Amino acid sequence: MKRNTIICVFLLTAAVAGAKNVDLVTLPGRDSVQLTIYNSEDLTLAKETRYVTLKKGANKLQFSWANTLIDPSSVELRPLDHVDEIEIADTVFPGQKPQHLIWNIESKFEGQVKMEVTYFTSGLTWSMDYVAISDPDETVLQFDGYVRVYNNSGEEYDNAEIRLIVGTINLVEKIADLARRQGIPVPGPESALYKEMRRRTAGRAFARATKAAAPSAMAAPARAERAGIVKEGISEYFMFTVEGSETIPNGWSKRMQAIDVEDVEFDIVYRMRAHQYGPRPVRFFIWRNDAEHKLGDSPLPDGQVNLFRDNGDDGLSFLARQQIRYVPIKAEIEINLGPDDLVVYETNRANVKRFNFSFRRDNRGREWVNGWDETAHWIDTIRNYRTKPITFELRRIWGGDIDYDSEIETKLFDYRTTEVTLTVAARSKKQYPATVTQHHGVNAKQNRVKLKR
Amino acid sequence: MRTRTLLIAALAAAIGVSAPAFGRIKLATLPVRERVEIRLDNPHFTLVEEERIVPMLKGTNMIDFSWSNTAIDKNSIQFRPIAIRQGKKFRPIKTVDRPSGAKALEIRVINVAYPPNENALVWEVYSDEPCAAKVRVSYVIANLTRSFSYRALANRDETFLTLRKYIQLRNYSGEDFGGSGVWAGFGPKFHKQIGHQEDIKILLHKFDKVPVEKTFTFDWYTHGPLNPDKPLASRVLMHYRLTNDEKHGLGLFPLQPGKVRIFIADSRGGEAFLGEDWAALTPLDDKMKLYLGESRDVVCTRTIESNQRIDVRGNLHHQEIVLKYEIENFKDKPATLQIVEQLNRLAREYGGDPHGDVEWEHGAKTSKEIRFEFEHGGALPMLLIDLPARPKDKDAKVEKVVVRFHVIIKNLW
Numbered sequence: 122m123k124r125n126t127i128i129c130v131f132l133l134t135a136a137v138a139g140a141k142n143v144d145l146v147t148l149p150g151r152d153s154v155q156l157t158i159y160n161s162e163d164l165t166l167a168k169e170t171r172y173v174t175l176k177k178g179a180n181k182l183q184f185s186w187a188n189t190l191i192d193p194s195s196v197e198l199r200p201l202d203h204v205d206e207i208e209i210a211d212t213v214f215p216g217q218k219p220q221h222l223i224w225n226i227e228s229k230f231e232g233q234v235k236m237e238v239t240y241f242t243s244g245l246t247w248s249m250d251y252v253a254i255s256d257p258d259e260t261v262l263q264f265d266g267y268v269r270v271y272n273n274s275g276e277e278y279d280n281a282e283i284r285l286i287v288g289t290i291n292l293v294e295k296i297a298d299l300a301r302r303q304g305i306p307v308p309g310p311e312s313a314l315y316k317e318m319r320r321r322t323a324g325r326a327f328a329r330a331t332k333a334a335a336p337s338a339m340a341a342p343a344r345a346e347r348a349g350i351v352k353e354g355i356s357e358y359f360m361f362t363v364e365g366s367e368t369i370p371n372g373w374s375k376r377m378q379a380i381d382v383e384d385v386e387f388d389i390v391y392r393m394r395a396h397q398y399g400p401r402p403v404r405f406f407i408w409r410n411d412a413e414h415k416l417g418d419s420p421l422p423d424g425q426v427n428l429f430r431d432n433g434d435d436g437l438s439f440l441a442r443q444q445i446r447y448v449p450i451k452a453e454i455e456i457n458l459g460p461d462d463l464v465v466y467e468t469n470r471a472n473v474k475r476f477n478f479s480f481r482r483d484n485r486g487r488e489w490v491n492g493w494d495e496t497a498h499w500i501d502t503i504r505n506y507r508t509k510p511i512t513f514e515l516r517r518i519w520g521g522d523i524d525y526d527s528e529i530e531t532k533l534f535d536y537r538t539t540e541v542t543l544t545v546a547a548r549s550k551k552q553y554p555a556t557v558t559q560h561h562g563v564n565a566k567q568n569r570v571k572l573k574r
Numbered sequence: 575m576r577t578r579t580l581l582i583a584a585l586a587a588a589i590g591v592s593a594p595a596f597g598r599i600k601l602a603t604l605p606v607r608e609r610v611e612i613r614l615d616n617p618h619f620t621l622v623e624e625e626r627i628v629p630m631l632k633g634t635n636m637i638d639f640s641w642s643n644t645a646i647d648k649n650s651i652q653f654r655p656i657a658i659r660q661g662k663k664f665r666p667i668k669t670v671d672r673p674s675g676a677k678a679l680e681i682r683v684i685n686v687a688y689p690p691n692e693n694a695l696v697w698e699v700y701s702d703e704p705c706a707a708k709v710r711v712s713y714v715i716a717n718l719t720r721s722f723s724y725r726a727l728a729n730r731d732e733t734f735l736t737l738r739k740y741i742q743l744r745n746y747s748g749e750d751f752g753g754s755g756v757w758a759g760f761g762p763k764f765h766k767q768i769g770h771q772e773d774i775k776i777l778l779h780k781f782d783k784v785p786v787e788k789t790f791t792f793d794w795y796t797h798g799p800l801n802p803d804k805p806l807a808s809r810v811l812m813h814y815r816l817t818n819d820e821k822h823g824l825g826l827f828p829l830q831p832g833k834v835r836i837f838i839a840d841s842r843g844g845e846a847f848l849g850e851d852w853a854a855l856t857p858l859d860d861k862m863k864l865y866l867g868e869s870r871d872v873v874c875t876r877t878i879e880s881n882q883r884i885d886v887r888g889n890l891h892h893q894e895i896v897l898k899y900e901i902e903n904f905k906d907k908p909a910t911l912q913i914v915e916q917l918n919r920l921a922r923e924y925g926g927d928p929h930g931d932v933e934w935e936h937g938a939k940t941s942k943e944i945r946f947e948f949e950h951g952g953a954l955p956m957l958l959i960d961l962p963a964r965p966k967d968k969d970a971k972v973e974k975v976v977v978r979f980h981v982i983i984k985n986l987w
Contacts, residue, residue: 250649269688344634345700346672347684372690378683427650429621429712435656436611437712438759439621442650459618462828465857471952473933475985480888488888490987495930506828506858561929 152235155282156245157360158270160422161289163243170201174233179210180226184238185218195241198224206230246271247285249379249424251445253456255387255406257433259509262387262408266380266421268350268361272369280366287422287447288358350379352419359419382415391503393466394516401460402503402513406440411451421448428456463506464513464545472498479563492562501553505545513543515553519570522560526573529553536569605629608708610751612768614720614741615759619650622751623712627659630681630701637709640694644748645716648688652712653697655681659706670702681707718747720758722832723775724853726814726864730839731907732788735816737781739829743774760827784823787815788866792874792899793914806875810911812866818856829856834864871904872911872961879978881924889987893925896939897979902972903961913957915979926986937980944977 157166173182184196193214200207206229213223228234247270254263268285349364361379369375387408392398406428411417425444429437441458448454479492505511518538525531525539534540545551560566605626613621628637639651657664658680669677684698701707720741727736741758743766745751751768761778768774791811800807814836819825836848849866856862879898885891897920903909921928931953945958957979964972 252652267686344684344698345702346674346676346678347682369687374688376686376688378685425649429652432613435710436613436623437621437652438613439616439619439650439714442619462830462855462857465860469948469951470931471948473931473952475929475933478887478890478985480890490888490890493929493985495933497931504857504859 153282154280155284157284157286158245158247159286159290160247161286162292163246164290164292165242165245166239167242168237168239170235170237172233173236175207175226175228175230177228177231180228182224182226182236183221184224185221186240192241193220193222195239196222197239199237201235201237203228203230203234207234244273246273249422250376251380251421251424251426252429253385253406253426254429254431254437255440257431259389259406259430260386261383262385262406264380264382264385264408264416265378266424267376268363268379269374269376270363270367270369271374272371279368281368282365283363283367285361285363286358287361287420290358348377350377352379354419361419380416380421385414385416387414389511391461391464391511391513392516393513396518397516398457399460402464402466404458404461404464406456406458407453409451409453410448417450420450421445421454423447426454426456428458461507464511465504465506466513466515467502467504469500469502470497471500472496477560477564481563490562492560492564494558494560494564496556496558499555499557501555502550503543503545503553504550506548508547510544510546513545513551514540515543516540519557519559520568522565522567523570524558524560524573525555525570526557527553527555531555531572533570533572539570539572607752610754612718612743612751612754612756613759614743615757619714620716620718620720621650621712622715622718623710625656625708625710627706628709630699630705630707632701632704634684635699635701637697637699638694639697639711640692641749642693644693646693647714647716648693648695650712650714651695652710653683653686653699654710654712655679655683655699655707656710657708659708664708667707681705715747715749717745718749719744722778722830724829724832724834726834726836727845728786728814728836728838728848730841732814732838733786735781735784735786735814737784737816737824739778739781741776741778743768743772743776745770745772745774779826781823784816788909789813789815789863789912790869790872790909791912791914792876793916794876795916795919796914804875806877807873808876810869810872810874812869814864814866816856816862816864817859818862819859825858828858829853829862831855836864836866872901872909873904874899874901874911874913876913878924883925884982886985891925891986893921893983893986894937895920895924895981895983896937897981899957899959899977899979901959901961901975901977903975904964904972906963906966908963909961911959911961913959913979915955915957915981917953917955917981917983920981921983921986925983928983928986933984935982935984937982939978939980941977941979943975944979 152170152172155168157168159165182198184198186193186196198209208227210225210227213225215221215223247268250267250269252265252267255261270283270285344365348367351362351364353360353362363377367375367377385408387406390405390407391402392405393402408414409416410421423444423446425442427442428440430440432438441456443456445454445456473495474497475493475495477492477494478490480488481491482488501515503513516534516538519525520537523537527541529541529543531539531541541553543551543553605628607624607626609625611623613623628635637653639653655667657666667680670680672678680703681699681701684700687696687698688694689696720743723740723742725738725740728734741756743756745768748770750770753765754768756764756766756768756776758778764776766774766776789812791813792808793811794808797809799805800809816822816824818829831852831854833850834853835850837845838848840846851865853862853864877898877900879896880894882894883891884894897915899913901911917932917934918928921932931951934952943959947956947958948954949956957977959975959977961975962973
């Protein structure tokens with residue numbers, strides 16, 4: 122059994138000589154552990170409470186974290202009881218004893234006091250993933266989201282309150298850098314020693330709070346309901362708090378349901394964007410993270426979506442897998458299902474004409490073409506073999522000075538990209554004609570598409 | 575000999591009972607698979623769904639799912655209780671009111687835990703009552719793949735085909751699935767024994783009497799001169815062309831890419847192998863083109879009969895070209911020759927840079943016998959010329975069909 126290396130040492134005797142470190146030691150056990158895990162950095166805020174006994178007058182409390190990567194500047198102590206009677210006078214980092222600190226505490230109270238120690242450490246991570254199952258008709262989804270907490274700390278921890286932060290925080294210095302500042306050599310981040318230190322850091326930090334607790338994850342207090350996930354906004358971030366406490370053994374990860382909504386309506390859109398998705402139209406399921414879609418009580422963190430369809434025969438079909446980026450409240454969720462063999466897109470260019478020739482004259486009087494206009498007739502054809510009408514978005518990038526004309530309402534997505542949205546009835550085809558005039562050479566005055574109507 | 579590599583075990587860990595420590599004690603019961611379904615409708619991911627009857631105690635049940643030597647995608651695994659045994663039958667799982675006021679299923683997954691360094695996971699499942707539950711476990715598995723192939727048998731006249739479409743399962747996933755339902759995403763479902771390292775070829779559909787068009791294609795710029803002795807002739811390629819629609823005996827579903835082996839019925843009731851080709855994805859209403867080889871009985875020579883520059887202004891000019899095709903059909907059947915003219919390359923060779931697709935128009939000398947198709951755009955016309963069969967009279971010579979394509983390529987410089 123490994124020994125904890127993060128040690129709180131309570132020095133009962135105030136009159137400790139400066140050179141003497143310890144006169145009398147007690148090692149108060151942890152009462153509770155709360156872990157706030159950030160997924161944008163390898164960072165966990167650990168908060169633990171312990172009961173210590175103070176005497177009136179000066180008290181010393183020693184805290185050490187040998188062979189770990191705790192950020193020393195983040196270690197804080199505060200009393201939770203008798204707050205007005207207890208003052209943390211100063212924090213001393215003894216030069217001759219690295220990775221130690223001593224709090225000098227002035228107390229007007231004598232007796233047992235609940236204290237809170239907080240610090241930054243690493244070794245726990247979390248991620249999000251989603252499962253969406255559409256009904257056989259592809260009109261509504263069952264949408265589930267799961268948080269998965271990974272414990273690679275090297276030691277199990279029991280009955281900890283877990284909070285997960287969604288969002289990207291800014292750190293100006295890494296924990297390892299801060300450890301170096303204390304004059305302690307820290308191995309490179311890729312070295313085995315660094316990884317071992319990192320593992321031990323978290324492991325010790327999250328060592329069992331309550332020895333009497335159930336000895337394993339298998340024996341965690343039985344629950345008839347899954348743990349709820351409370352979501353709340355804090356500044357620019359969102360915090361998911363797992364209700365109750367969780368036990369995750371070392372090396373294990375645990376996946377808990379955070380989102381569970383049924384009958385989420387979604388749209389199916391086909392997109393033809395050769396520059397973005399390749400030569401075939403691709404199919405999208407699109408819905409929004411809002412109340413209309415029974416979501417929207419929190420942003421959706423980055424995570425993998427596995428999309429299935431109930432095949433109507435008590436089974437599933439696997440439709441797609443996609444990593445989604447952070448989805449803010451009211452933003453759209455788009456899942457690309459790839460090409461669909463039942464929707465066919467073709468394009469045909471014909472009737473090319475050139476006119477409006479411009480010439481330059483050389484010093485021998487000869488004329489050379491240096492500008493012209495060219496028109497071509499484009500016909501895009503979409504064939505829909507599905508039993509439902511489809512929405513088809515066609516976006517195309519043009520180069521140069523373009524005049525664009527179509528009898529079907531067309532918009533500009535940007536200065537060089539045309540965009541049209543078509544509805545193609547079930548089992549039918551639709552054509553999208555356009556006449557495109559391109560100005561070349563000296564006739565090209567612009568670099569943009571101009572819609573004629 | 576391999577043993578089963580998938581294991582599902584229910585660990586009865588009742589509330590408050592002193593539980594085993596982390597040592598992964600796996601086996602309390604080993605429910606056998608009741609049913610396996612293999613879904614191959616996604617070309618990139620194969621989904622396996624298996625049903626098992628899992629005995630549940632009242633309270634918390636730990637259900638352990640582990641595998642080895644099998645590439646199961648851990649992140650894809652779904653566990654869904656779907657029914658509870660009642661007498662000899664199963665009934666769907668009901669939603670019940672919980673003391674908290676919330677609604678919940680009678681059997682519900684509380685969480686999933688993943689042990690370290692193992693291909694395994696443990697579902698913590700709560701059951702309101704002791705029961706036997708039918709659960710469905712679904713997962714994506716690698717190395718269980720499918721491909722498609724075809725066998726085409728032409729009649730003697732090469733007017734109809736019998737087309738058989740096969741699906742080929744390759745199971746190198748490491749798992750013996752036994753009797754499994756298989757579905758490719760279209761067509762019928764099958765029930766097959768699927769063992770590890772087995773390839774299984776299943777007839778998916780047989781299309782009878784599919785009308786087929788035999789085409790002969792001449793494309794000068796793709797194939798060039800036939801040989802030094804015949805510098806004006808080029809290869810004539812033969813294809814079977816099928817249309818994937820109901821009118822042509824197909825049209826049930828898109829035809830997936832795959833190898834097509836082509837046979838022809840002989841006069842003695844047997845078959846002769848004509849060749850094979852890779853079929854491209856053929857959506858509904860599209861045409862599947864199968865290359866058969868080179869024709870020696872349809873001969874075509876191409877001559878530039880005239881080539882005239884018409885100046886417009888400065889270096890701007892038109893190029894007027896007459897292409898003459900002399901075609902002989904030595905077959906005993908009529909044929910249609912398809913001539914592909916790549917006008918952009920023609921313009922570049924004889925007139926100048928077309929600066930994109932050519933602008934062109936017909937001249938007066940274009941033969942009326944030619945039908946034009948523009949399936950691939952205006953710059954790539956296809957000329958269709960019907961050819962009579964060789965004369966039946968022994969002494970009669972094969973008629974040489976001469977046609978002209980008079981093209982005026984405009985505005986070159």
